[in-house]
Amino acid sequence: MTSVSHPLVARARHLADDLLAPHAERVDQEGVPAGHIDAVKRSGLLAVSAPEEYGGVPAAVARETAEILAGACCSTWFVQTQHHTPVATLAKSASPARDRLLGPLARGELLAGVAYAHLRAHPRVPVRAMRTRDGWRFEGTVPWFTGWGLNDVVLLAGVTESDEVLFAFTEARAQPGLRASPPMRLAALTAARTVSLELDGLWLPEEAVVLRQPYEEWAATDRLKTVNASPAVFGIAEAALALLDDATAGPFRARLSAVRAQAHALADQFAPHEHLEDRLALRTQSYAVLQAATTAAVVAGGGRAMSLAGKPQRLAREALFLMVQGQTKESRRAHLKALGGGLA
Helix, strand or coil: CCCCCCHHHHHHHHHHHHHHHHHHHHHHHHCCCHHHHHHHHHHCHHHCCCCHHHCCCCHHHHHHHHHHHHHHCHHHHHHHHCCHHHHHHHHCCCCHHHHHHHHHHHCCCCCEEEECHHHHHCCCCCEEEEEECCEEEEEEEEEEEECCCCCCEEEEEEECCCCEEEEEEEECCCECCEEECCCCCCCCCHHHCEEEEEEEEEEEEHHHEEEEEEHHHHHHHHHHHCCCCCHHHHHHHHHHHCCCCHHHHHHHHHHHHHHHHHHHHHHHHCCCCCCHHHHHHHHHHHHHHHHHHHHHHHHHHHHHHHCCCCHHHHHHHHHHHHHHCCCCHHHHHHHHHHHHHCCC
16 A cells, blocks of 8 residues: 555544444454444544545545445445435535535534445436425435435435536425435445435425536546546455465566556646546456455455455455445446456
């Protein structure tokens, strides 16, 4: 792992070593406890995507803290990583919600979740936002919402009749027009408390809106976010390699370091819209290293690796999850092509 010198990196390591990693297998089976989220809130890590005056940090610092948290407890990382999109969205907004929410979110007084991945299903519209006289009404189904029962607020998105995306904040609780399903049982990260949300006339006032933009403009920006390798992939891979002896881990670690360095160089040295094919190629390469590293940890662990109390099987399942997290049509196509090429 790269080593960035920053107080938040030190706090992330302390949190990972003292709380998250020692309890990761239990959390995987029982769910992310409120105490873990309280610790993240107190750490200052929820400000990494905020403007500098609110505690925001350089991208390299944010990446390393994400690697550390994901490698220690991917479920806890996944709950808190939802928070950073609402913070970044508010930072660019002129909405009244910015003054009301940005400070509390950056200080860790509130934890935010997101309900917008369904926008990537366009032209299908799972959630419709309809204008009312003094606000907006939401109808439809949010297929995935992570952190139910842990989040304080949710950034909810819908598509308007004029094909705009509309993002607005509401409280993350059952309320008139908003109902959550029972928590989903998943192959990995069940602990992150993921539900679907049924929206049946949920009304939100105009001042809750933080973004309204033509769909194609939003989608163009969103696509730029999904071509880069995820820091969580590197964190999980590092955790898996730590289970191997040095001689066995050496070749894996060399490949991991090379892919990470190239991915970070593209992110730091070029504009987000540049070298998209190279970024996507490195994303798929990071998955290959992740899969190899977690498989090696299972093989090295033998039969004991299959115990639900064992770390290798948890990391292998988390690797499967990361392969589809944040997936778009473009990233899926590139990943499948890379996998097929390995069979030629």
